[in-house]
Amino acid sequence: MARHEFTRPPLGDFHTSPFYGRDVISADDFSKPEVIQISDLATQIEMIQRNGGRSTILAGKIANVIFYEASTRTSGSFQAAMLLLGGDVITYPDPKKFSSAAKGENLEDTARTLDGQGHVTILRHVDIGSAAKAARAARNPVVNGGDGAGEHPTQALLDLHTILRTHGEVDGLTVTMMGDLKFGRTIHSLAKMLTMFEDITLNFVSAEGLDMPEGIRDDLRTKGLGNQYATRSLADVLPTTDVLYVTRTQNERFQEEDPEFAEMIRLSIPLYQVTPEVMEGAKTTMTLMHPFPRNEEIAPTVDDDPRAVYFDQADYGVDVREALLALILGRAV
Numbered sequence: 001m002a003r004h005e006f007t008r009p010p011l012g013d014f015h016t017s018p019f020y021g022r023d024v025i026s027a028d029d030f031s032k033p034e035v036i037q038i039s040d041l042a043t044q045i046e047m048i049q050r051n052g053g054r055s056t057i058l059a060g061k062i063a064n065v066i067f068y069e070a071s072t073r074t075s076g077s078f079q080a081a082m083l084l085l086g087g088d089v090i091t092y093p094d095p096k097k098f099s100s101a102a103k104g105e106n107l108e109d110t111a112r113t114l115d116g117q118g119h120v121t122i123l124r125h126v127d128i129g130s131a132a133k134a135a136r137a138a139r140n141p142v143v144n145g146g147d148g149a150g151e152h153p154t155q156a157l158l159d160l161h162t163i164l165r166t167h168g169e170v171d172g173l174t175v176t177m178m179g180d181l182k183f184g185r186t187i188h189s190l191a192k193m194l195t196m197f198e199d200i201t202l203n204f205v206s207a208e209g210l211d212m213p214e215g216i217r218d219d220l221r222t223k224g225l226g227n228q229y230a231t232r233s234l235a236d237v238l239p240t241t242d243v244l245y246v247t248r249t250q251n252e253r254f255q256e257e258d259p260e261f262a263e264m265i266r267l268s269i270p271l272y273q274v275t276p277e278v279m280e281g282a283k284t285t286m287t288l289m290h291p292f293p294r295n296e297e298i299a300p301t302v303d304d305d306p307r308a309v310y311f312d313q314a315d316y317g318v319d320v321r322e323a324l325l326a327l328i329l330g331r332a333v
């Protein structure tokens with residue numbers, strides 16, 4: 001993995017960024033200064049574009065956006081990011097059905113083929129480890145847009161950016177993750193990225209059977225995030241929470257295999273739902289985040305609460321992905 005040479009030689013000073021040509025597979029691929037750099041660059045890009053500024057830093061670059069799982073925000077914001085920076089995109093609608101995967105092609109062969117028809121591959125796939133597998137085969141950089149119940153590193157980047165934009169800092173915060181902590185890949189990556197910061201308290205609130213995997217909790221401890229607390233009740237941790245990060249139940253990962261478990265989880269939804277009444281018990285400075293799509297876990301009546309930042313969070317996704325793609329494909333700005 002690590003760094004790749006492009007199939008076509010870069011032009012001009014396009015390879016001055018230490019990010020140039022890099023894969024993005026896991027939250028572990030970033031150092032803290034890099035996360036801060038991406039966030040700062042995302043803010044700069046947001047300000048420039050808000051004032052009507054345009055960049056063509058990715059002119060002549062093509063992203064292959066191939067998503068084997070459903071997506072609105074991740075796929076759309078990567079495409080918007082490419083287009084806003086002057087690049088182009090090729091999309092593969094429903095690739096399970098309409099790409100060569102339907103003819104039995106393996107992911108490695110697909111990834112190698114995409115090398116020749118673009119400069120970066122943005123991949124979402126149902127299997128854990130699929131992005132790493134594609135990256136091993138490909139020469140172009142591969143960006144993991146979600147690998148099954150594994151990771152979603154670019155979501156973690158935009159989540160951290162949102163925390164930085166709304167709280168000004170990450171150090172010292174109490175972050176509470178609530179929902180499907182077992183299969184939700186966004187919180188796996190975000191938890192990993194939080195280990196870069198000092199004095200974090202991480203609370204896990206979930207129904208039985210959807211707990212944060214022990215392997216991930218151990219990994220977080222090894223990386224210095226020992227201040228972890230798991231509970232079945234949000235009320236235990238809400239008053240001290242600075243960031244409440246809620247996720248939906250990933251029904252598609254277990255519904256077919258275990259309909260009884262799915263029904264049990266469905267019945268527990270009211271216990272883990274954020275409503276205006278629940279928000280009354282939260283700090284006035286708390287922020288409420290959600291990677292979307294949401295189901296019943298946050299009532300729409302909460303949307304007007306100024307602490308609900310999830311639509312801003314989605315918007316920041318475009319800025320952060322512009323910053324990341326500029327660093328991977330363009331020149332350092």
Ligand code: NCD
Nearest residue numbers: 073074146186248291292293
């Ligand atoms: C998430 C995902 O796909 O992992 N969505 C996203 O990318 N913003 C969350 C989810 O599907 O629940």
